[in-house]
Amino acid sequence: MSRLTDLTGRPRDVLHRELDALTTESVASDLGDLDTFETSRLVSLMNENDSEVPAAVRQVLPRVAAAIDDIAARMRAGGRLIYVGAGTAGRLGVVDASECPPTFDVDPSRVVGVIAGGETAIRTAVEDAEDDRDGGAAAMAAIDVTPLDSVVGLSASGRTPFVSGALEFARSAGALTVAVACNRDSAIGRGADHVIEVVVGPEFIAGSTRLKAGTAQKLVLNMISTVTMVRLGKTYGNIMVDLRATNEKLRVRAERIVMFITGCAADEAAAALEGGGGSVQVAVLMLLRDLSPEDAAELVESSDSLRTALAGA
Template identity: 50%
Template sequence: MPNLDERGHLLTEQANPNSHNLDQLTTLELVDLFNQEDAQTIAAIAQARQPLATAVDRAAKALQQGGRLFYVGAGTSGRLGVLDAAECPPTFCSDPEQVQGIIAGGAGALVRSSEGLEDRADDGAAAIAHRHVTVLDVVVGITAGGTTPYVHGALQAARQRGATTVFIACVPADQVSAQVDVDIRLLVGPEVLAGSTRLKAGTATKLALNILSTGVMVQLGKVYGNRMVDVAVTNKKLHDRALRILQDLTDLSREDAGYLLEQSERKVKLALLMHWTGLGKEAGDRLLAEHQGNLRKAVTALKA
């Protein structure tokens, strides 16, 4: 476990020389400075491309085998994990159990600061035990400064259970080490406001999680081309999106696309398969199931 009494050396705790006079800047100068500093988040993602790709592959394989993906964090890091997990079901029609966010302090910590709870490593371990994490699962520990005991406790417990472990931090490994399967370092440098890791560190973490969850869902066949063909049609906006996807990928009018969508019980992927192959709903469902829900593979197999 990292030494919690000596954190001043951490990259995320350093003072940024570019913002030494932050309180003296004009508003426009302040905005420009933030914009310049935020550019480092893109560079940090580029430098972490290999471990990010490995994390996507490991997580996709786990979920294909019936495993789950867990994000674990405290404060901003925890909220970002919960946010990414919450957005998977409406975007990809995934089972809410498939991708889960775990935050120190529970649901209440999403809207009210509970930073003191991050110091309890045992709570992190208990959260892993409560969810009955197994060898099939992937646990992603998120901690900008790399030292959060709650996250380290969760990762240690996950390793003991045989789960695949991933570490996302914004400090170099020589400052804080982690015994994990995949180690992702997003080195964005000191924050404009010293130590406020909800800024660049938070932005880089959100970018990384965007890539991780989307990459996993692509490999799970939730995407056709660049269209979210597993979108959950649960409101007017998503109903309109579903119709536009059908129209864009077929020669159907909006009215005919709407009819097809209803025939497929509002499942865009199934509607496309029915249109392209002439199969009925039940036969289309069976074909998709045979190919683990991958639309492209199902269509290709039928035409072979």
């Protein structure tokens, strides 16, 4: 490989022009002597920078909502939510995916995080992996992306080849594609069904997109996974009723949820949860509708939410 080209064979001058156009790579002119500031001023300035992110996300809320509705429809039909990214963006996708099973008791295979470089890249930088466009396509092929799936590509710059390759493969497979970037007119957005571009401007440390860009992507991911699960009936009001009680804290939380919804005492909640196999929804139906564990479980299975189950019991 020539030093005048990158791993994709493109001339370096083309890459320089691409990066020059990215706000996430620009240098904030008022921070040129940042390294001379007192620590108290530095943390204050970082906080000011971070406060700009929610306003930037607010500008794209209609796009986020539209993507969520389409994702939820496909998941309701049996599809998966698949995040794909490299570096910080990839790790954020893996984190969001890994938190869905304990929070919403969704099968781990239904929300998937794919990162360039594989498992190693979650903890250790595998920098060249993001340039592997074919690797992105191969990663989607490896998990058998289908037309029912939704693939969310994450890239602060909006030009990561691994993500572009993954989205291109997903489109060819008929999957829903969503591009989440922090620059306008992103490469990953070209051809995507939904394009969410949160423009946060220059970073506190120029080019360090784990900062504002990372925060923006995390906020969008929070919305995508959380609101999708709300649409899928995983909550009752703003209460988690499908959490997976895998430790003592979560078991107590489950009891408190049952107590809150039904008004029962702690021992009644604990007994109902035990009788209902640990399911909050089954326990609630047993207590409020005087159902057997079997009948309550059957009603949960046939209903699209606890609210619907309660209305039909």
